[in-house]
Amino acid sequence: MRVCIDGQSLLTKRTGIGNYTYNLIDKISLNNHPYDVSVFANSMRGNLVQEFQNTTIDFKLTRFPYKIYKKCVYDYNINIGLFAGSFDLFHSTNFIAPKIGRNKKLVITVHDLAFKYFPEMIEKETLNLINEYLPRSLERANKVIAVSENTKKDLIINYSIDPNKIVVTPLACNREQYQRVSNxxxxxxxxxxxxxxxxxxxxxxxxxxxxxxxxxxxxxxxxxxxxxxxxxxxxxxxxxxxxxxxxxxxxxxxxxxxxxxxxxxxxxxxxxxxxxxxxxxxxxxxxxxxxxxxxxxxxxxxxxxxxxxxxxxxxxxxxxxxxxxxxxxxxxxxxxxxxxxxxxxxxxxxxxxQFSWESLAEKTSDVYMKLLYK
CATH class of the missing domain: 3.40.50.2000 (Glycogen Phosphorylase B;)
Known part of the structure; x- marks a missing residue:
């Protein structure tokens, strides 16, 4: 069995979603599990981050102009497997998911619903993309990961999702970096x-x-x-x-x-x-x-x-x-x-x-296992 994780956010300087994706992959790669892990992204310029401790991860990077890639994946609904290779479960780490094909499992992570409450803060193209594809992504997903109980509540209120479909995995900070300076x-x-x-x-x-x-x-x-x-x-x-x-x-x-x-x-x-x-x-x-x-x-x-x-x-x-x-x-x-x-x-x-990336990875891996081996 193979899990393919969306690594698009790893291609640029890491901020919130990039940090989430990086730490998820890094910690899962250190755990013992029966499935293989691949990471996929598309970029003409970037390179996938590869400073992970486990080198058995399969990194897949395609290099299409973004507008062409976006049209293929979202407008023309082309199966992402043609770009990312074979997998049994696809984890979209950034709200929306492409077409993954029959008999494949889908997990998506929703970080917040700020675009619902503060739409003026989001670039129009991005806002339109989320509003168009998030509802259908949520409907198709086997499991939805929320980073807080509040995001879970917002998903239920705004999209009427079955609460049992949502798993909460709280984030963590990099405690190696954020330490008290006494000097x-x-x-x-x-x-x-x-x-x-x-x-x-x-x-x-x-x-x-x-x-x-x-x-x-x-x-x-x-x-x-x-x-x-x-x-x-x-x-x-x-x-x-x-x-x-x-x-x-x-x-x-x-x-x-x-x-x-x-x-x-x-x-x-x-x-x-x-x-x-x-x-x-x-x-x-x-x-x-x-x-x-x-x-x-x-x-x-x-x-x-x-x-x-x-x-x-x-x-x-x-x-x-x-x-x-x-x-x-x-x-x-x-x-x-x-x-x-x-x-x-x-x-x-x-x-x-009390918050750790190890715990987040363990809870996420448990989601994968239940979908792949139930």
Whole structure:
């Protein structure tokens, strides 16, 4: 028996879905199982990531122009087996699935339904593709994997899926990368690089409307009026809607108190997190909320929203806010400043350890086994 995993997200710099796919393949390749594993993708330019520890994985890369490949697979409904080779089960790791042929098993992973609630945030072509093909992919799938109970709930509400068809496999963070930095000199070097002179709250992620940065700035402004030596550090690329953020900063005269770092190399992020008062993540919606785990893994508290999947991730340790309530967020920032010296980093690190890629791979492999050998 052979399982073919969609590796398209491995071809570019790995972000959320790419990290999920990489860690799934990497950990499954280290387990003992009776099925073979192949990884398939199509790209004119990219190469499949091959730094997996198990070299028995069969990597299959075809090189067609994407528009031609897309027309073949989705518009003309050509069997993906003509590109990917033979398999008994196909796992689409990114929402939608191609035609796989008769007597083949299909598993798809759905990471979130942000496109339902924030369609303006998705490129029109991608949005149209998902809206057209996701319903039929869900219908054809033998099993649907959701990365959180909230995503499972959203799937049931929006697509009326049988709950028994959905398996939840929570994500994890790379704990080898996200570790608490106790060396004050290392933290000071990174702070100096980004001109961080004060104690600070930190946000990490794309600066886009769904992440609720304008309300964070409004709340911080209330705190800044009381505490003169506090900054807000915003780590991430400027996304759609950044104009509102810039306007608010100018309106509140916070140019010297809010620091934009832009892109920060992965190796510097743990030091920035470890040196902060708290990670603040008042997002309107998250399929899983991985940055919360990354902050916990560095031993710092998290202020986050009381919605979507975020309470699943932060658990009892999260400091929760109504993301629409600026006063609530400001009060929680103030409370964190008052209690910062009494916080125990170990409990946050232990919380992060409860989520692992090994567990995700084991649960996913169990899905494969039940479909292939039942």
């Amino acid at each position: 004050e000199e290392k933290i000071a070097v990174v702070k100096t690089k980004y001109n961080i002179l004060n104690d600070y709250f930190i946000y990490i992620g794309t600066l886009e409307p769904r992440k609720n940065i304008p309300n964070l700035i409004k709340a911080f402004n209330k705190v800044a009026n009381t505490y003169e030596n506090i900054s807000l550090v915003l780590v991430g690329q400027k996304g759609w809607g950044y104009e509102e953020i810039s306007k608010l900063i100018n309106e509140f005269n916070l140019e010297d108190r809010i620091i934009f770092t832009g892109y920060v190399p992965d190796e510097e992020v743990p030091a920035l997190l470890s040196g902060s008062i708290s990670f603040v993540y008042p997002s309107f919606y998250e399929g899983f909320g991985l940055p919360v785990l990354e902050a916990f893994s560095c031993g710092i508290p998290v202020i986050t929203s009381n919605n979507s999947s975020l309470p699943e991730v932060a658990g009892e340790l999260g400091v929760y806010v109504d993301p629409y309530n600026v006063d609530d967020l400001a009060n929680k920032l103030n409370k964190m400043l008052e209690e910062k010296h009494n916080l125990d980093s170990k409990k946050y690190i232990e919380r992060a350890k």
